[in-house]
Amino acid sequence: MSHHHPSVDVIVVGAGMAGLVCAERLRGRGREVLLLEARDQVGGRTAGIEVDGETVDLGGQFIGPGQDRIYALAAELGVPVFPTYTAGANVLETETGRLRRFRGMVPRLGPLALLDVARAQSRLDRLARTVDAEAPWRGQDAADGQTLQSWIDRTLRTSGGRRFLVLACRAIWACEPSELSLLHALFYVKSAGSLAAVTDFEGGAQQDRLEGGAYGVATRLAERLGASIRLNAPVQRIEQNDSGVVVTAKDGTSWRARHVVVAVPPPLAARIAFHPPLPAARDDLPMGSVIKYVTGYPAPFWRQAGLSGSALCMRGPIAMTVDSSPRSGRRGVLIAFVNGAPARDLAARSPEDRRGILLDALGHLFGPQAATPASFVERNWNKEAFTRGAYSALFPPGAWTRLGAAWRAPAGRIHWAGSETSPRWYGYIDGAVRSGEAAADAVAARLS
Amino acid sequence: MSHHHPSVDVIVVGAGMAGLVCAERLRGRGREVLLLEARDQVGGRTAGIEVDGETVDLGGQFIGPGQDRIYALAAELGVPVFPTYTAGANVLETETGRLRRFRGMVPRLGPLALLDVARAQSRLDRLARTVDAEAPWRGQDAADGQTLQSWIDRTLRTSGGRRFLVLACRAIWACEPSELSLLHALFYVKSAGSLAAVTDFEGGAQQDRLEGGAYGVATRLAERLGASIRLNAPVQRIEQNDSGVVVTAKDGTSWRARHVVVAVPPPLAARIAFHPPLPAARDDLPMGSVIKYVTGYPAPFWRQAGLSGSALCMRGPIAMTVDSSPRSGRRGVLIAFVNGAPARDLAARSPEDRRGILLDALGHLFGPQAATPASFVERNWNKEAFTRGAYSALFPPGAWTRLGAAWRAPAGRIHWAGSETSPRWYGYIDGAVRSGEAAADAVAARLS
DSSP states (O other), X not given: OOOBOOOEEEEEEOOBHHHHHHHHHHHHTTOOEEEEOSSSSSBTTSOEEEETTEEEESSOOEEOTTOHHHHHHHHHHTOOEEEOOOOSEEEEEOTTSOEEEEOSSSOOOOHHHHHHHHHHHHHHHHHHTTSOTTSTTTTOHHXXXXXXXXXXXXXXXXXXHHHHHHHHHHHHHSSOGGGSBHHXXXXXXXXXXXXXXXXXXXXXXXXXXXXXXXXXXXXHHHHHHGGGEEOSOOEEEEEEOSSOEEEEETTSOEEEEEEEEEOSOHHHHTTSEEESOOSSOOOOOOBOOEEEEEEEESSOHHHHTTEEEEEEXXXXXXXXXXXXXXXXXSSEEEEEEEESHHHHHXXXXXXXXXXXXXXXXXXXXXXXXXXXXXXEEEEEGGGOTTTOSSXXXXXXXXXXXXXXXXXXXXXXXXXXOSGGGOSXXXXXXXXXXXXXXXXXXXXXXXXX | OOOBOOXXXXXXXXXXXXXXXHHHHHHHTTOOEEEEOSSSSSBTTSOEEEEXXXXXXXXXXXXXXXXXXXXXXXXXXXXXXXXXXXXXXXXXXXXTSOEEEEOSSSOOOOHHHHHHHHHHHHHHHHHHTTSOTTSTTTTOHHHHTSBHHHHHHHHOOSHHHHHHHHHHHHHHHSSOGGGSBHHHHHHHHHHHSSHHHHHOSTTSTTSEEETTOHHHHHHHHHHHHGGGEEOSOOEEEEEEOSSOEEEEETTSOEEEEEEEEEOSOHHHHTTSEEESOOSSOOOOOOBOOEEEEEEEESSOHHHHTTEEEEEEESXXXXXXXXXXXXXXOSSEEEEEEEESHHHHHHHTSOHHHHHHHHHHHHHHHHOGGGGSOSEEEEEEGGGOXXXXXXXXXXXXXXXXXXXXXXXXXXBTTEEEOSGGGOSSSTTSHHHHHHHHHHHHHHHHHHHO
């Protein structure tokens, strides 16, 4: 039943951005590499499909200042970068469904709530600066002992401010504030540099996009790797001993290597059977809850109405929308995110119900044209067996403290990659690139 | 590769107490049942081994008033019940290693700390009464938005009281208070009746033991089931359609049935591939961290010194010890629990180190005789691939709210059992028995 193939230097498990970068970097150094991917396509959370002749990103798509490694990778691969469309007014939908236009990042919430949110933002930034991104658990028992919700309850003084922070949490982490350790929120902000770097378009992590989509970066890397990639090969078992590793896929096929890099989302890594068992449990991290909708139109009609296409919705189920039209502006594309508890509620409805609810909501935000798109694509990341959620893994209270250094440290010949292992830009495409580079360098050093 | 066997009425996955009870109850009603077990033995978290001719419980072993279903089951199977040994003084080891004798459940902590703990206990009991054990998430957003740690920080006024609550959390839930939703702690107390029911020996959940061990109950049930049990059959995949289910084990063998009852710990249920995917994620619940030590001696020598064998240790790594000698008293047996963060720290040491540390600690508590046992058995439940932790699954903040009714509701032909699905005595052997009975009744109703 078990077919053994000749040994390679390194097997990389998972052809998302981290695994692709890691494998290609090792190949560039003359190492023999095998990249095993569970799906029938590469890209992981940077997935894409063709709609009306344009590649549409179903997953990660934005990049911004400070994310040097993804910019460098795009330049090396000849993928042009262009700014996210932000001209015109943004829209805030209040809890009662009223629409208010605003510019910049913080909507008109009323003066007291605004002050409250500004105070909370500067406190979060200040607390985040106390976190060591290389060892977030160090000296942070108090922050890791509580939820972001507890912190919001204690810190914010207005109900409007509190509700806005809940929406911000859904938009940023795709979860409810009760599901997140305060420490993880602080680490995440530190890993990005500041809360503004997380939330902003211009000057922040949503500033730019990649022509042809982030998925185009993944496919170009895959072209370089060619026959080193094996698709449809979900890994179920990794055995290691003093001389090497044996990696076994679902159909019983096995491969040998000197080292293995596991570059899959945390819940999937936890489902691989390791022999001998890992010295410390890397189990049991939930992922955020995200349904991403992509609607296509003959033109970005909202721009003519003076709107940017960005909306923040306190009423739900949409948390936010962004203009994701192609650079040319020939067609109009909106993306809408339903995140956290509303994503779970919506997922329980029928496909027809979900479509109706989404189009109603878009129509309310941007007018009747928005409710009759030429194309409608839905991606529920929590239903993807080979991802299990997005944008990234959530550390509940106590988890950073429990996992500690074991989270990133190699276990013998088993190394870890993926955005969740990066101290810089955790949860972003850039963090995935960095983690792939770091794992490649660490393995290369062990091989030489 | 896939071998189909003739269809049965019901397949039960997991031969722990819940699965055994469920299968036997269905068999008793004339249903054809197949019970699939991953290990080479039954019992799950009620595991046992023979030491010097006596069965020693490596897992769950105590029962108490209100746990009517396990008492009834023991009576039906002819397994006698006897009281846990509690005569003599208990020992408190302070954080500096000082030993203080005490009687009853609460040690001498100093008057202010004692008052503080008593106040916290009555508050927890009062809050627990507001929880609906059938639907713990209902109306409990505030309790599910915070950790038990946040509640301790806010409620306790003395550092001694706080430290005692941390120890109590480790002893009761095998975790740090930062890892637990306040709501889960409240639900757990409600499910047992009161905090005293959870903590007490006499009158509480540690009042009695089963002659021959809880494992003996499991083996007697297994005898009745005979050839209906298939050992060494870890289930990897469950498919359902309108007419039935197909359950596939790791080696590719498949069985068909009209219904399936999944009676394995939550992290293992999350690792089964369900097709079609479950309507709601039942993923990602961590388990407590427990290493249980069982040391055997020629006699229960501590009894002669006026000690009960029960100790609570604030210094660690042991959280508590209990006299677990056989009813006859012919031999002496102590059990010691290392729980929560100390369990994870200890697990990282070598086997020799662990043994040395444990025996030193026992010697400090009960004198030099305790440090030179005739037998020494260690069971790290977190290293058991087919359990993944103990005593039970931990709901972090937000989890009860997220999972809601989906936690216990059947998904088509897939039903759930296991102590974690029981509204009464969650986490106890009795909860497992109740869940097995309830699942059997629900499936029987669907079959008829």
